[in-house]
Amino acid sequence: MKLLPKSGVAGFIKELSKTREVVAPVSDGESYAVFKSVAPGETPIIDGSRFILSPRSWFMPGYEVLFETKDGEIVDKTPETKAYATIGLYLADAHALEVFDRVFLDGDKPDPYYNARRADNAIFALVPAKKRWSVFWGMTGNVCDWKKACDVVMYDLGSEFVMEPMTDRGAELTKSLADADDSKKAAADALLARYDEGEVDVKAIGERLMWDNPKWEEVSRKCVACGVCTYGCPSCSCFDMRDDLKCGGAERYRCLDSCQHADFTLMGSGYNPRPGRMPRTRQRLLHKFKYQPEQFGMIGCVGCGRCVELCPVGIDIRKIVGGKETK
Ligand code: SF4
Numbered sequence: 001m002k003l004l005p006k007s008g009v010a011g012f013i014k015e016l017s018k019t020r021e022v023v024a025p026v027s028d029g030e031s032y033a034v035f036k037s038v039a040p041g042e043t044p045i046i047d048g049s050r051f052i053l054s055p056r057s058w059f060m061p062g063y064e065v066l067f068e069t070k071d072g073e074i075v076d077k078t079p080e081t082k083a084y085a086t087i088g089l090y091l092a093d094a095h096a097l098e099v100f101d102r103v104f105l106d107g108d109k110p111d112p113y114y115n116a117r118r119a120d121n122a123i124f125a126l127v128p129a130k131k132r133w134s135v136f137w138g139m140t141g142n143v144c145d146w147k148k149a150c151d152v153v154m155y156d157l158g159s160e161f162v163m164e165p166m167t168d169r170g171a172e173l174t175k176s177l178a179d180a181d182d183s184k185k186a187a188a189d190a191l192l193a194r195y196d197e198g199e200v201d202v203k204a205i206g207e208r209l210m211w212d213n214p215k216w217e218e219v220s221r222k223c224v225a226c227g228v229c230t231y232g233c234p235s236c237s238c239f240d241m242r243d244d245l246k247c248g249g250a251e252r253y254r255c256l257d258s259c260q261h262a263d264f265t266l267m268g269s270g271y272n273p274r275p276g277r278m279p280r281t282r283q284r285l286l287h288k289f290k291y292q293p294e295q296f297g298m299i300g301c302v303g304c305g306r307c308v309e310l311c312p313v314g315i316d317i318r319k320i321v322g323g324k325e326t327k
């Protein structure tokens with residue numbers, strides 16, 4: 001393990017940016033931090049001092065042109081594959097990228113747009129010093145296993161980060177840092193253990209969330225179908241594709257969509273299999289906790305807590321999967 005004093009973060013990023021485009025949470029000082037390419041002189045927020053929106057907005061932008069037409073020709077808009085380093089996403093977010101990989105990279109036709117940002121991206125994932133009240137990583141899986149999704153795990157010990165390389169690439173990118181002694185390693189392990197609490201039986205969650213449970217009606221009654229829980233989620237991957245005319249041609253673009261919106265499943269025929277809030281709430285939960293474990297062998301929720309904090313009516317997914325609202 002290595003040590004990175006917080007006073008040395010700017011220098012570390014400057015050095016890293018000589019070989020990689022650095023992506024990290026940045027805030028305008030007033031609002032949430034969002035993931036973006038770090039411009040020279042910009043200071044990313046990786047100390048947990050501000051609510052950080054999901055890195056999904058960078059890996060899968062809310063609006064992305066796939067191709068356009070110009071003078072009757074198709075112009076491909078697949079982004080260039082570059083060397084990136086993504087710093088300061090939570091360890092849970094790094095695991096959420098594994099869910100994304102199943103969706104976008106498995107099969108014989110990987111998504112080239114996602115792949116361009118993912119293929120050579122060194123992941124520096126954070127274990128924050130302070131556990132936010134909404135976080136429940138340990139309820140959704142084995143947190144120690146998630147380290148395998150990272151190149152480097154960064155443990156925030158207050159005035160410094162303990163940096164644990166998990167891959168050869170991570171070791172190479174941190175080799176200039178000083179070694180951490182045993183007491184720092186022990187502190188890093190103790191910090192991670194705080195996030196690993198509350199592990200539950202994944203299979204039992206899936207079995208408890210039954211399709212015909214009468215409680216779904218009750219859970220969904222409060223929902224106002226705003227979709228924020230899905231837009232803020234690091235592992236929600238649903239999108240829409242649209243074609244639009246524009247001056248001199250047309251474009252096909254991909255944009256975020258949400259299973260919580262009434263028209264998400266509206267078909268061209270006018271039929272909608274999920275017209276009401278109850279089947280949409282049920283779908284969100286069953287997809288994450290029943291269908292994705294069956295499909296991918298992993299839960300589609302990583303316990304980041306963003307939906308808990310963002311929901312305007314206080315619907316708390318922990319109570320639902322914990323059983324209080326579905327038993
Ligand atoms: S806690 Fe909510 S926002 Fe976070 S991964 Fe789970 S469902 Fe998504």
Ligand code: SF4
Nearest residue numbers: 223224226227229311
């Ligand atoms: S954030 Fe809350 S109110 Fe909005 S769609 Fe999700 S559960 Fe419903």
